[in-house]
Amino acid sequence: MELSREELFKPLNKKRYEKAEVATRPSLTYWGDAWKRLKQNKVAMFSLAVIILIFLAAIFGPMLSPYSYSQQIRGEENLGPSLQHPFGTDSLGRDMFVRVLYGARISLSVGVVACIINLTIGIFYGGISGYFGGRVDSIMMRIVDIIYSIPTMLYVILLMVVLRDKLENLLKLPIFSGLQAAGSGLISIYLAIGLTYWVSMARIVRGQILSLKEQEYVTAAKTLGASSFRILIRHLIPNSLGSIIVTTMLLIPDAIFTESFLSFIGLGVDAPVPSWGSLADDALGSIRTHFYLLLFPSLAISITILAFNLFGDGLRDALDPRMRK
Amino acid sequence: MFGYILKRFAYSIFTLFVIITITFFIMHAIPGNVYNSEKNLPPAIVENIRAKYGLDKPLSEQYITMLKNTIKLDFGISMKNRGRPVNDIITEHFPHSARLGIFSIALCLFIGIPLGVLSALKKDKWQDRMAMIIATLGVSVPGFVVAVLSQYLLGVKLKWFPVIGDKSFIHLILPAVALSFLPISFIARLVRSSMVEVLEQDYIRTARAKGLSERVVIYKHALKNSIMPVITYLGPLIAGVLTGSFVIESIFNIPGLGRYFVTSINNRDYTVTMGVTIFYAVFLVLMNFIVDVLYTVLDPRIKLKN
Numbered sequence: 001m002e003l004s005r006e007e008l009f010k011p012l013n014k015k016r017y018e019k020a021e022v023a024t025r026p027s028l029t030y031w032g033d034a035w036k037r038l039k040q041n042k043v044a045m046f047s048l049a050v051i052i053l054i055f056l057a058a059i060f061g062p063m064l065s066p067y068s069y070s071q072q073i074r075g076e077e078n079l080g081p082s083l084q085h086p087f088g089t090d091s092l093g094r095d096m097f098v099r100v101l102y103g104a105r106i107s108l109s110v111g112v113v114a115c116i117i118n119l120t121i122g123i124f125y126g127g128i129s130g131y132f133g134g135r136v137d138s139i140m141m142r143i144v145d146i147i148y149s150i151p152t153m154l155y156v157i158l159l160m161v162v163l164r165d166k167l168e169n170l171l172k173l174p175i176f177s178g179l180q181a182a183g184s185g186l187i188s189i190y191l192a193i194g195l196t197y198w199v200s201m202a203r204i205v206r207g208q209i210l211s212l213k214e215q216e217y218v219t220a221a222k223t224l225g226a227s228s229f230r231i232l233i234r235h236l237i238p239n240s241l242g243s244i245i246v247t248t249m250l251l252i253p254d255a256i257f258t259e260s261f262l263s264f265i266g267l268g269v270d271a272p273v274p275s276w277g278s279l280a281d282d283a284l285g286s287i288r289t290h291f292y293l294l295l296f297p298s299l300a301i302s303i304t305i306l307a308f309n310l311f312g313d314g315l316r317d318a319l320d321p322r323m324r325k
Numbered sequence: 326m327f328g329y330i331l332k333r334f335a336y337s338i339f340t341l342f343v344i345i346t347i348t349f350f351i352m353h354a355i356p357g358n359v360y361n362s363e364k365n366l367p368p369a370i371v372e373n374i375r376a377k378y379g380l381d382k383p384l385s386e387q388y389i390t391m392l393k394n395t396i397k398l399d400f401g402i403s404m405k406n407r408g409r410p411v412n413d414i415i416t417e418h419f420p421h422s423a424r425l426g427i428f429s430i431a432l433c434l435f436i437g438i439p440l441g442v443l444s445a446l447k448k449d450k451w452q453d454r455m456a457m458i459i460a461t462l463g464v465s466v467p468g469f470v471v472a473v474l475s476q477y478l479l480g481v482k483l484k485w486f487p488v489i490g491d492k493s494f495i496h497l498i499l500p501a502v503a504l505s506f507l508p509i510s511f512i513a514r515l516v517r518s519s520m521v522e523v524l525e526q527d528y529i530r531t532a533r534a535k536g537l538s539e540r541v542v543i544y545k546h547a548l549k550n551s552i553m554p555v556i557t558y559l560g561p562l563i564a565g566v567l568t569g570s571f572v573i574e575s576i577f578n579i580p581g582l583g584r585y586f587v588t589s590i591n592n593r594d595y596t597v598t599m600g601v602t603i604f605y606a607v608f609l610v611l612m613n614f615i616v617d618v619l620y621t622v623l624d625p626r627i628k629l630k631n
Binding site: 146149150151153154155157158159161162166253257260261264265266267280284287288291294298301302305306309310 | 340572587606
């Protein structure tokens with residue numbers, strides 16, 4: 001039996017197959033997928049809630065409090081925790097609750113600002129080094145190796161000493177009057193931490209870029225005549241965002257840790273501005289009689305760093321399942 | 326092998342040179358000097374003092390003099406402390422720090438490694454969970470908080486330990502615990518993850534198949550490879566204990582170099598700050614060099630690149 005051409009290529013009934021081919025769910029983007037995985041991680045979500053809460057308290061707490069961080073209430077010195085002063089008052093009659101909240105502003109801002117500086121330097125340094133490769137890369141990485149082998153804390157301390165003195169004079173100039181409120185101590189903490197901690201970021205970005213630049217879409221972009229800068233900014237860096245975010249999240253607690261350490265040894269913010277480290281330092285003298293003065297700032301530091309660490313771990317698992325331990 | 330060591334050594338020397346140079350120029354970026362803050366001295370006296378410390382010479386000449394002196398391990402004279410040589414200060418105070426540091430590092434290794442091994446062997450059981458909760462807390466609580474809390478609770482309240490000083494071994498327990506709190510947690514996590522990995526390897530299965538007892542398999546075969554990452558961590562560990570001691574020594578009133586360093590910063594005693602920084606840098610770079618060499622000797626899997 002001969003079949004005609006028309007009979008051989010008869011279209012099938014479309015409706016019969018349509019149902020089977022419908023995808024069971026819309027495909028997920030990388031970020032959607034990561035968010036789904038993150039949501040399943042209870043510890044990470046709880047830490048995220050804690051972090052958001054701390055941020056809100058730091059921003060709005062000092063505004064809502066009836067006291068200011070430097071206000072000395074006469075006749076109410078050295079009070080223990082009570083309804084009126086949840087964290088008590090210090091020897092000058094300042095409300096500790098508002099001081100700890102204000103300290104949160106300082107400590108969190110150090111974490112955030114230092115990380116922005118880290119990010120900017122780290123991404124560009126690592127990006128350029130990884131993308132151009134060859135001699136540029138080996139020279140840039142040698143420099144990073146040397147900086148990496150310098151003990152960080154020593155350099156943060158040394159930079160603090162110098163920057164504080166330098167900035168004190170600079171801040172007296174009229175152009176910087178806006179920055180005067182922050183004080184030279186705080187600004188030098190931002191700079192000192194920002195200028196020393198970018199090295200690990202640069203290394204991670206470089207590693208990412210090195211492997212990404214061999215991918216086909218980069219070749220495609222090159223063929224289309226995209227400039228190096230465009231490829232770096234539009235293709236390579238967005239695709240390494242996952243590990244950049246994870247590294248940032250884990251650098252924030254480091255920066256907060258360092259700030260409290262510096263303030264504790266007397267190198268931090270200028271009095272009367274409180275930071276958690278300087279509050280703990282101030283409490284040392286009266287620890288035997290007023291233990292709560294030390295307890296609350298210490299708890300604040302520990303809870304914040306713990307939350308950031310746990311959230312960072314969760315984020316790493318969510319963004320890069322291969323890195324899961 | 327020998328070539329590799331030589332190369333590492335040259336590299337360490339170069340790093341040190343860079344560190345010394347950076348330190349020198351950072352310190353010289355400070356406007357004025359220590360005498361500006363004191364009472365208005367007559368200019369002639371300021372000139373004299375500047376001449377005494379060589380500050381009147383051009384920067385390049387000062388830099389070369391400083392390099393020469395550093396090679397001779399001579400860090401100059403304290404500016405605040407009536408002409409006391411920085412070397413004297415280091416030799417007097419460093420032994421206190423070293424004693425505390427060695428004790429802390431021993432504590433880190435003898436608690437951290439078993440904790441990691443335990444949680445790897447009991448993976449996902451309650452022992453593992455407990456150990457990892459402790460480890461997570463450990464990396465979140467700053468050393469000075471541990472120091473002050475333990476000093477207050479165990480020293481002042483319960484009177485189990487002496488509160489200050491480093492006269493005897495018992496005096497050192499609290500400061501050493503505070504210093505090693507964070508590294509213990511870090512080492513425990515490190516050992517756990519590497520041990521989990523090692524236990525899955527073929528040679529462990531072979532060892533078990535040979536009929537060796539579990540104890541021999543774990544302690545003779547698995548442990549050796551599991552603690553390799555700890556050796557790489559030794560460099561940062563020493564650095565951490567050293568910088569941690571800045572605070573811990575002040576809290577426990579131990580006359581170590583760390584405490585002196587902090588005092589020198591607050592006094593703006595720049596020669597001491599710079600001398601001690603360089604001393605620490607030399608010490609740490611040397612330790613890193615030793616650790617590097619040790620690692621290649623112990624782990625034959627590392628391929629030495631020409």
